[in-house]
Amino acid sequence: MGTTFNEQFDQHAAWRREFALRLKLLSEWLRDHDLLDAAVEERLRRLESQVRSDKVMVAFVAEFSRGKSELINAIFFAGYKRRIMPASAGRTTMCPTELGYDADVPPCLRLLPIETRLQPQALMEWRNAPEKWTRVDLDVKDPAQLAQAFEKVSEVRMVSQDEARALGFWHDEAPEDNPLVDDEGRVEVPRWRHALINIAHPLLKQGLVILDTPGLNAIGAEPELTVNLIPQAHAVVFILAADTGVTKSDLAIWREHLDTGDLGPASRLVVLNKIDTLWDALSTPAQVQAQIARQRAGTADILGLALEQVLPVSAQKGLVAKVNHDDALLGQSRLPELERALADGVMGQRQKILRAAVGAGIHELRTEAGRAIAIRRRDLAEQMLELKGLRGKNLSVIRHMRARIEQEQGDFDVSGARIHAVRSVHLKLLREVLNMLGLPTLRAEVGELNKALRQPGIKLGVKKAYAQTFDRLRANLQKAQAMSADIHSMLTGTFRQLNAEYGFSLQAPREPDLGRYARDLDLVERSHLQYLGVSNVLKLAQPEFADRLVRALATRLRVVFESAMGEVELWNKSAAAQLDAQLRERRRNFARRMEAIQRIQEAASGLDDRIAEIVQQENALGELDAKLRALTQHLVDTPAPASAPVPEAA
Structure with missing residues (x-):
């Protein structure tokens, strides 16, 4: 095992x-x-x-009523001996919910009102405005209070069709995807846009982040979720119902948001949940297992996955088994198989990357x-x-040696101006590199993309606009890499000269490898292009939606370019630290040599x-x-x- x-x-x-x-x-x-x-x-x-x-983020993605929250309860919260995430009939997660731990924040549930979608700020910006969130304090020692508080993530509001349209939940061009209308002409939308749960659960304290996502309609309305959070997850668990298999809406979620190829096979798992609905008293155990095997093989074929990436599970029976310590039922639920797949795939891969x-x-x-x-x-x-060399020499030779050391020290002090000039040139070139990678340059590129997307009409050229933006961003990285190579060549030549003239042992540090950030850009581009399919053309025609998409992109790009800048700054520190260290050690060396000559002059035994x-x-x-x-x-x-x-x- x-x-x-x-x-x-x-x-x-x-x-x-x-x-x-x-x-x-x-x-x-x-x-x-x-x-x-x-x-x-x-x-x-x-x-x-x-x-x-x-952090290790595991995203759980599913259409409504697939047992997603129950699966989270079974894997992570069975120790509370009850359901923590809302998973009973008619109660489901309506807004994206992140569970994590921050020691600087007291245990609480923070909820961002859905109305914030009407404002221009990106979700990342709202995170930095805690006063805009509704906060509910949590008692982590009281499972009942926790469960009651967490039910807030399933709250809804009834709004007019116009308000639903503005919020992104009503589309005149796709009436089949719209929510039901009540007798007063209103429709149901989530009360909250995003939820953050901060509790000191043992796994969360150790760096696990759980992302619980709502169904297709809610996923599609929040670009930041689909182009930022889900693609950056270290593992995605996609939940289907074993009794229905892959439905049309399941397939839409998979193709539009998950089948990007960015994650390795071990980090994409599909769960065929609710296999207990196939436990038929009129069928033999062998017949039941054969039916599960057929569903599993059919699902793998439709989604284009290896059979081992599709795991049949009963989350509900697994939770019951864990609460009641029923090993036989736990085995039947096949939940341990999913947990082992997560352990070997997600944690095994994550440890390997981090250790490297x-x-x-x-x-x-x-x-x-x-x-x-x-x-x-x-x-x-x-x-x-x-x-x-002073052994057996007379006092005049020793005095001559002292004079020579003093001369060397004087010449060395003069070298300070030369070294200062080297640093000035280096910093000037470095500033040019940092400008290419800096926020103003990035903001200008994103602004150009936003302007292109705000052109009236259906955005049939949206992929071209994205491709041009990413081409320019990659070109900036390539220019920064080329300039870094020039700086490295300059440092190598200058250091070689200083070594020859002053006896230093300077070695230009290896230039930063910005190629990996270009690869990060490729991943970001793929996750966005995946989202720009024909099914989203009508959404992109709405300026508010296009704005949200670009803001989500800007948030993710900022992380890439800030990391690249950090790499360049560390490289600069390494070169500067070498100069500082050699200057410091050389001054100490002069002091020690002068002290030795002094002692030799004062006592015959000083030399030995x-x-x-x-x-x-x-x-x-x-x-x-x-x-x-x-x-x-x-x-x-x-x-x-x-x-x-x-x-x-x-």
């Missing part, structure tokens, strides 16, 4: 905690040994942030910190040669004593380097379960 999703998530969280502890010890050790320059500190901060804030990223970061950290040790070693070697000290210092540096390698390797080797002892960072 493999581990369940919950168990594997616990192991992942234990690894993150263990890693954070070891990283803190490394940081303290680096500070104690004066190895913590700006670049090393920035890499430590990034590694810590990357691991501590790592962390491993690369640790390698860079070791290189940055090891550079200072190498500089000190080289300076000690030079001092050793210098002092050994100083040589012995340098030998000790060289040995200490060797131990320092070995310790750095051991501590960084220990970070790479951090086991998933927090079982291995942490070495002392002495």
Whole structure:
């Protein structure tokens, strides 16, 4: 039996905690040994942030009445011994609902009124305006109060057709998709646009985020959900009903919002829920299993998936089995099979990606910190040669040596202006790169797209407008990459010259790889183009809808370009930190050499004593380097379960 999703998530969280502890010890050790320059500190901060804030989002997507909320209850909330998410007959999630944990926010349910759709702000902007949300405090120790509060996500309002049209729930061009009209000519719409649930559930505290989405009509009305949140989820669980199979509306959700190819096979799972409706007392168990197998194979064929990506489950029986500790019923529900698939697919893939990223970061950290040790070693070697050359020499030779050191120090002080000039040119070129990746440039590109979409009429050329926008954004990244290569060439030549003239050991850091951000752009473009099919042409003709779509795009693009800027800024810090470190160590080296000459002049035994000290210092540096390698390797080797002892960072 493999581990369940919950168990594997616990192991992942234990690894993150263990890693954070070891990283803190490394940081303290680096500070104690004066190895913590700006670049090393920035890499430590990034590694810590990357691991501590790592989130795993699982999106549950389904048309109404497929048992989605019940499945969430069965997998994540069975420990409460009751339903937490509204899943009874007639009660269903009407607005997108995110469940997560933020230690800085008290346990609460926050609800964004549906009327905010009439205003221009993107959903991300509303998140930063807590006063606009309706807040309900939660008592996490009271399951009944939690369940009662969560029922708010199923609340609806009755509005006129005109208001429903403005909110995006009524389309004159597609009457078959419109909600039912009551006797007074009103229609039902969700009361809330988005819900955020913040509770200290063990899995949520460890970084899990659950996204519970409403049905097709609500999904289609919220572009930010379909082009931002769902594509960025690490796994999507698409729920169908086993008794009906793939319906027309199920297929519409799949084709328009989920079948993008951005997620790997292990991260897209289809659940054939409610298999208990096929448990027929007049059929033999073998006949029931054969019927489930036929539905499973038919579903996989229609959706173009491998058979193992379609999992038959009874969420309702699984929840009952967990609450009553009924192992036989739990086995029949086949819920453990889904949990294992989530564990192996989502968590297995997520851990692999995070460990690879962390491993690369640790390698860079070791290189940055090891550079200072190498500089000190080289300076000690030079001092050793210098002092050994004084053996048997008279006082006038020693005085001459002192004069030579003073001359070298004077020449070095003059080099400050040269190094300042190098930095000025470097920063000027760097500013040009950052301007290409900055928010004003991005805002201008998005503005051009918005202008194109606001042209009157049906947007048959909308894909072309999107393609042109993304081509220009990719071109900006390519220009930034080319300019980074030019800066790298300039730094390499300048550093080589400084090394020759002043005996430095400067090495231009590797230029940032902006290609991965171009690949991120490809993913964003695909998720949007998927949304620009024929079925959405009429929606795109509405200026309000087009505006919402572009704002959702801008939110996601900002994340990509801010990450690219961060990469360039870290590269700059690495180059600057090298110069700072070499200047600092060189000044210390002059001070140590002058001190040694002074001691030799004052006492005959000073020379041998100083040589012995340098030998000790060289040995200490060797131990320092070995310790750095051991501590960084220990970070790479951090086991998933927090079982291995942490070495002392002495």
